[in-house]
Amino acid sequence: MIVSFPHMGSPVPYKKIFECLGHDVIVPPVPSQRTIDMGVKYSPEFACFPFKVLLGTYMEAIELGAKVIISSGGHGPCRAGFYSEVQQRILQQLNMSVEFIIFDSPNHGGYQDFWHNLIRLKGKSSWFHFMRSVNLVYHMIHILDQLERQLEIKRAYEVVPGTCSKTWEKIQEDFSNLVNVSKDLKAIENLSKERIEKINVEVPGEDEKIRIGIVGEIYVVMEKNVNMKLEEKLGALGVEVERSQYLSHWVDYNMIPKWIKHSHEEAILKKGEKYIEINIGGHAKQTVGHIVDYKERGFDGIIHLMPFACLPELVSQSIIPRISQELDIPVISFSIDEQTGLANNLTRIEAFVDLIRNKKRRLIYNKCVAGL
Amino acid sequence: MMEEIYIGIDVGSVSTNIVAINETKEVVFSQYIRTGGQPLESVKYGIKQLEQAIGDKMVVKGVGTTGSGRQLSGILVGADVIKNEITAHATATLSTVPDVCTIFEIGGQDSKLILLKDQIVIDFAMNTVCAAGTGSFLDHQAERLGIPIEKFGEMALQAKKDVRIAGRCTVFAESDMIAKQQFGFSKADIIKGLCEALVRNFINNLGRGKKLEPPFVFQGGVAANRGIKAAFEKEIGHPIIILPHFNVMGAIGAAILALEYIMDTGKTTKFRGFNMMEHNFSPSTFNCTGCSNCCEIIQVELDDKVIAMWGDRCGKWTNSISS
Numbered sequence: 299m300i301v302s303f304p305h306m307g308s309p310v311p312y313k314k315i316f317e318c319l320g321h322d323v324i325v326p327p328v329p330s331q332r333t334i335d336m337g338v339k340y341s342p343e344f345a346c347f348p349f350k351v352l353l354g355t356y357m358e359a360i361e362l363g364a365k366v367i368i369s370s371g372g373h374g375p376c377r378a379g380f381y382s383e384v385q386q387r388i389l390q391q392l393n394m395s396v397e398f399i400i401f402d403s404p405n406h407g408g409y410q411d412f413w414h415n416l417i418r419l420k421g422k423s424s425w426f427h428f429m430r431s432v433n434l435v436y437h438m439i440h441i442l443d444q445l446e447r448q449l450e451i452k453r454a455y456e457v458v459p460g461t462c463s464k465t466w467e468k469i470q471e472d473f474s475n476l477v478n479v480s481k482d483l484k485a486i487e488n489l490s491k492e493r494i495e496k497i498n499v500e501v502p503g504e505d506e507k508i509r510i511g512i513v514g515e516i517y518v519v520m521e522k523n524v525n526m527k528l529e530e531k532l533g534a535l536g537v538e539v540e541r542s543q544y545l546s547h548w549v550d551y552n553m554i555p556k557w558i559k560h561s562h563e564e565a566i567l568k569k570g571e572k573y574i575e576i577n578i579g580g581h582a583k584q585t586v587g588h589i590v591d592y593k594e595r596g597f598d599g600i601i602h603l604m605p606f607a608c609l610p611e612l613v614s615q616s617i618i619p620r621i622s623q624e625l626d627i628p629v630i631s632f633s634i635d636e637q638t639g640l641a642n643n644l645t646r647i648e649a650f651v652d653l654i655r656n657k658k659r660r661l662i663y664n665k666c667v668a669g670l
Numbered sequence: 671m672m673e674e675i676y677i678g679i680d681v682g683s684v685s686t687n688i689v690a691i692n693e694t695k696e697v698v699f700s701q702y703i704r705t706g707g708q709p710l711e712s713v714k715y716g717i718k719q720l721e722q723a724i725g726d727k728m729v730v731k732g733v734g735t736t737g738s739g740r741q742l743s744g745i746l747v748g749a750d751v752i753k754n755e756i757t758a759h760a761t762a763t764l765s766t767v768p769d770v771c772t773i774f775e776i777g778g779q780d781s782k783l784i785l786l787k788d789q790i791v792i793d794f795a796m797n798t799v800c801a802a803g804t805g806s807f808l809d810h811q812a813e814r815l816g817i818p819i820e821k822f823g824e825m826a827l828q829a830k831k832d833v834r835i836a837g838r839c840t841v842f843a844e845s846d847m848i849a850k851q852q853f854g855f856s857k858a859d860i861i862k863g864l865c866e867a868l869v870r871n872f873i874n875n876l877g878r879g880k881k882l883e884p885p886f887v888f889q890g891g892v893a894a895n896r897g898i899k900a901a902f903e904k905e906i907g908h909p910i911i912i913l914p915h916f917n918v919m920g921a922i923g924a925a926i927l928a929l930e931y932i933m934d935t936g937k938t939t940k941f942r943g944f945n946m947m948e949h950n951f952s953p954s955t956f957n958c959t960g961c962s963n964c965c966e967i968i969q970v971e972l973d974d975k976v977i978a979m980w981g982d983r984c985g986k987w988t989n990s991i992s993s
Contacts, residue, residue, distance in 0.1 A: 330964060459988060619879050641738040646796055649756030656790045
């Protein structure tokens, strides 16, 4: 099969698993203005931003010759669950028919479909080879996420701006080109750690550090090309960043049956249940859970990202002021849409970081005074 | 002896404001210029005015820029501090009303709500997707009613009846307004209704359940409108302070930030001097083709020499400038 997939974070793991299983893989271009333009043109106006960008990405993949699109579905009352169906119809009308393979979480029903999809994906490979490949990529995802998190911290203090982002590109290249079997992983992981070690940093005192957690809908949180490269912007302002969504978390929560492994995500969901009790779709429960979690872990502030008009995140957005007050942690929300004028958002990001910094300084000052 | 001054420049969508303050943070010069889509020209013009007014008696010790055009204008003049509007506005207000808790700022295309406690900003909100709660909404409706915007506030105060106009969206407001006109309400009544609609929109959109506490300060160009002030006071049930320099507060904040920065660090200013106006200053953009990111690079040239570049993710261009 000639397969393609949408971007969401690093494309390397997706590419790797399909390659290992003997498919021809087309990596679509990263979401650009062109992608968005195409997606917006052929999408229903009211559809959310991820729908539009994904449609644009699929069209670009098809232009490059993709015959099968592999993507994930949604669950719960979020529109994303229907999106692949609608996208398929739109593409049909445009004479760009492709086959879709949509992975829904087996943890939320639908074992049969999941199983059926796995068999199609397996193709001609043996089950032994299939399991070996899955195992390889599973570990790769976890390692990549660990490395990225180190960079998200280091980026705040890099001496030459852009070094961390460049290193991240290199690391992804290494994993893409040099890892073919599980035993390669360790060597490349070590090589990457050395690369990260080499980055020049000037780390300030503990009191001067600022940590911000990014929460919200998975696509806009994970795909930097649609979220204004928020992590890099915050890094440039000297802020350590952690995201609420990493591919490894998603895989553990959605793709690994519960009887094999209890995921980190479940603990997070528990923490948010005080605010949103039932599953209202999307990542609203995760959003509030992560805010509580970040507060407990001593983060200084939260940035909440949501696609414009995303229903689950609108619900979480309206609860956020209360959470922010109860937990005494600053939270700011950003709606992400096709707008490219960033002045307003940049101002808000900068002011938010100023706010956090001043608040922290005041706190430390008060402590000092009290100590005298 | 020459007096030492600090310049603050606020380049917004509708107006460009330039102020100069002395060491005791007193405003010694202030100017409000319509940007008219030409931010750089407005800054040059304003600086020229400043020079003509006080250039021979004063020496510039520092410069700060703010507003949506802060980056580019900061490079043009050689700013020491380039800061966002929220911080700038809060700084300016705090210097005159130290115990301020709530700042309403309404400008041409954006509006801000800033909440403070113990002299630090604890929360803020900015309008994001819609201009319904901003000056341009009023501008547009004033035009529709054929009333100069300057008279708008006065007229609102003459209203005798209450008219409720939908304020969530300019389009709804407009059709509502036409309907009310056809019902026979006077222009003054309708204008008052519009002012109240704007304030409701502001409080709903930016307030979003936040607790607003006095003292309240109202600033930005729209604070000149007495109708809006009255509508705010009615909505929150508390008097509102409007400071003398309400329409240039952002610029004052930028100047104060520059002053504090220079005082703290003891550095000398990067101000390019008054004669920079004669130089040829041209920004341009191009798309870098070095990798698949295709970043849009902004490049600024001064007399054909590249003095600043930004917009690249990898730092290839940004780092190529030796300052």
